[in-house]
Amino acid sequence: MSQTADAPARHHARWVVAALCTGTLLSALNSGMVAVALSTLRREFGVDVATVTWVISVFYLTSAVLQPVMGRLADRYGPRRVFAIGMWTVALAGALGPFAPNLVVLCAVRVLLAIGTATAFPSAAAMLRAVAATSGGNATKMIGRIQLVDTSSAAIGPVLGGLLIVAFGWPAIFWINIPLAALALVSTGILAPRDAPRTRVPLRRTLGEADLPGVTLFVVAVATLLVFLLELADDPPWFLLPVIAAAVALFGWHELRAATPFIDLRLLAANTPLVRVYALFILANLVFYGALFGIPQYLEDHAGYRTDLIGVLLLPLAAFNVVTAPLVERLIDRSGLQRTLVIGLGALTVGALALPLLGASTAAWAVLAATAAVGIPYVFVLVSITQSLYVAAPSEHVGQAAGLFQTARSLGCIGAAVVVGLSFSGGTDPADWLVLATATVGLAVATLVVALAWRPRRTISAQVHPNPPDPAK
Incomplete structure (x- = not known):
C-alpha cells in the first residue's frame, strides 16, 4: 500500500477507534456516575451504606465473570454483532432503571447494564484486528488508546452524574445511557468493519466451552463472601463460612479438571510474576476505588456538598490520565517497569496520607488536593502494571491473562465497596x-x-513483547 493510500486508511482507523470508545467507556462512566449517587440512592430506598454497596458489587461481579464469555461470543458470532447486542442491552437497562421500585430491582437493572457493557471491550478489541490489517496500524496500540479513554471517562462520570442528579434526579444517570448507546450503535454501524463470514456454531456449544459451572461456583463464592463481610459490623452470619469454604474448594477442584477453565489455576501456579501482577492490581484498585466510592458519601452526608459540586471535586482522581500516561511511559523506558511501579506505589502511599486530613477539613481546596494526591500516582501504577502484565504473561496466553486482568480490576472494585460499607x-x-x-x-x-x-x-x-498478541484472542 502506498504512503498516500495509507493516510486515508489511518484517518479512518482513528474514527473507528473513536466510535468504539463511545461504547467501551460506558462501564467506567456508569461507575463514576453511581459513585456520586450512592447517598441519594440510600435516601431514596431507605437503606444503609452497606446495603447500597450492592449496587456497585453486582455490577462488577457480573463484569468480572462475563468479560471472557463475551470475548468468546465475539470470536464465534462476530464482534460487531455482539457489540450491537450489548448496546441494545445498555439502552434497555437505561430505560428500566428509573422505574425500579426498590433496591433489589435496581441491582437487577445494574446486572443487565453490566451484561451490556461487558460486550464492548472484547468486541472492540476483536474488531481492531481487522482495522489494523487494512490501515497498517498496530492493534495493540489502538487497544491501549481505548483503555486510556475508558480510564479517563472515570473522571467524567462523577461530574456528569452530579449534574444529572441535581438537574433531573437519580433516574437521569440511567436515562443518559439510552442516547449514549444509540450513539455507539450508529457510529459503529457506519464506521466499524463488518463481521467476516463465520462457521455456524450452536450457542449451546459455545456456552459449554465457557465453563459455566466454574463461573457459577465463582459467583456463589464471591457473593456469599460479600454477604458475610457486609454483615460483620452488625450480626455476622457465621453459618456462611462453611458455604464459602465449600464453594471455594469446589471451584478449585472443578477448575483443575475443566477443559477450558474460567480461571486457569495451572497457568497461575506456574507463573508467580503473573500472580504478583494480579495481586498488586487488586490492591491498587482497593485504594483508588475506596476513595472514589467513599469521598462522595462523606462530602454529601457530612459536609453538605451538592452532588454536582462533588463530581467536580472528584475530577482530579482521573483527570490527569491523558497528560501523565506519556510521561510514565518515558520513565519506564529509562528506568524499567519495576522501578517505575515502585515509584508509583510509593507516591500512592504518600498521597493516601492526605485522605485522613479530610477528617479535619472538607474545604474544596483540601478535597481537590486529596483527590489529586491519589489520582496522579494511580496513573503511574496503572500504566506500569498493565505493561507488567504483557511481560509476565506467556505469549501464547496473553489473551487469557488479559481477561483475568479485567477480573482482578473488578475484584478490587468489589473489595473497595466492602471496605467503604x-x-x-x-x-x-x-x-x-x-x-x-x-x-x-x-x-x-x-x-x-x-x-x-x-x-x-x-x-x-522496560521491554515488552515487540509485537504482543492481540488481547482479544
Whole structure:
C-alpha cells in the first residue's frame, strides 16, 4: 500500500477507534456516575451504606465473570454483532432503571447494564484486528488508546452524574445511557468493519466451552463472601463460612479438571510474576476505588456538598490520565517497569496520607488536593502494571491473562465497596471517615510492601513483547 493510500486508511482507523470508545467507556462512566449517587440512592430506598454497596458489587461481579464469555461470543458470532447486542442491552437497562421500585430491582437493572457493557471491550478489541490489517496500524496500540479513554471517562462520570442528579434526579444517570448507546450503535454501524463470514456454531456449544459451572461456583463464592463481610459490623452470619469454604474448594477442584477453565489455576501456579501482577492490581484498585466510592458519601452526608459540586471535586482522581500516561511511559523506558511501579506505589502511599486530613477539613481546596494526591500516582501504577502484565504473561496466553486482568480490576472494585460499607457502618461522620481513610492508607502501604518484598522470579524490564498478541484472542 502506498504512503498516500495509507493516510486515508489511518484517518479512518482513528474514527473507528473513536466510535468504539463511545461504547467501551460506558462501564467506567456508569461507575463514576453511581459513585456520586450512592447517598441519594440510600435516601431514596431507605437503606444503609452497606446495603447500597450492592449496587456497585453486582455490577462488577457480573463484569468480572462475563468479560471472557463475551470475548468468546465475539470470536464465534462476530464482534460487531455482539457489540450491537450489548448496546441494545445498555439502552434497555437505561430505560428500566428509573422505574425500579426498590433496591433489589435496581441491582437487577445494574446486572443487565453490566451484561451490556461487558460486550464492548472484547468486541472492540476483536474488531481492531481487522482495522489494523487494512490501515497498517498496530492493534495493540489502538487497544491501549481505548483503555486510556475508558480510564479517563472515570473522571467524567462523577461530574456528569452530579449534574444529572441535581438537574433531573437519580433516574437521569440511567436515562443518559439510552442516547449514549444509540450513539455507539450508529457510529459503529457506519464506521466499524463488518463481521467476516463465520462457521455456524450452536450457542449451546459455545456456552459449554465457557465453563459455566466454574463461573457459577465463582459467583456463589464471591457473593456469599460479600454477604458475610457486609454483615460483620452488625450480626455476622457465621453459618456462611462453611458455604464459602465449600464453594471455594469446589471451584478449585472443578477448575483443575475443566477443559477450558474460567480461571486457569495451572497457568497461575506456574507463573508467580503473573500472580504478583494480579495481586498488586487488586490492591491498587482497593485504594483508588475506596476513595472514589467513599469521598462522595462523606462530602454529601457530612459536609453538605451538592452532588454536582462533588463530581467536580472528584475530577482530579482521573483527570490527569491523558497528560501523565506519556510521561510514565518515558520513565519506564529509562528506568524499567519495576522501578517505575515502585515509584508509583510509593507516591500512592504518600498521597493516601492526605485522605485522613479530610477528617479535619472538607474545604474544596483540601478535597481537590486529596483527590489529586491519589489520582496522579494511580496513573503511574496503572500504566506500569498493565505493561507488567504483557511481560509476565506467556505469549501464547496473553489473551487469557488479559481477561483475568479485567477480573482482578473488578475484584478490587468489589473489595473497595466492602471496605467503604464496613467503614461507614456506623455513619459518615469525621470519625467514620477516619476509619475508611486509615484503612485506605493501610492498603496503600500493603501494596507497596508486596511490590518491594515479592520480587518477580524473572526481571521485569522496560521491554515488552515487540509485537504482543492481540488481547482479544
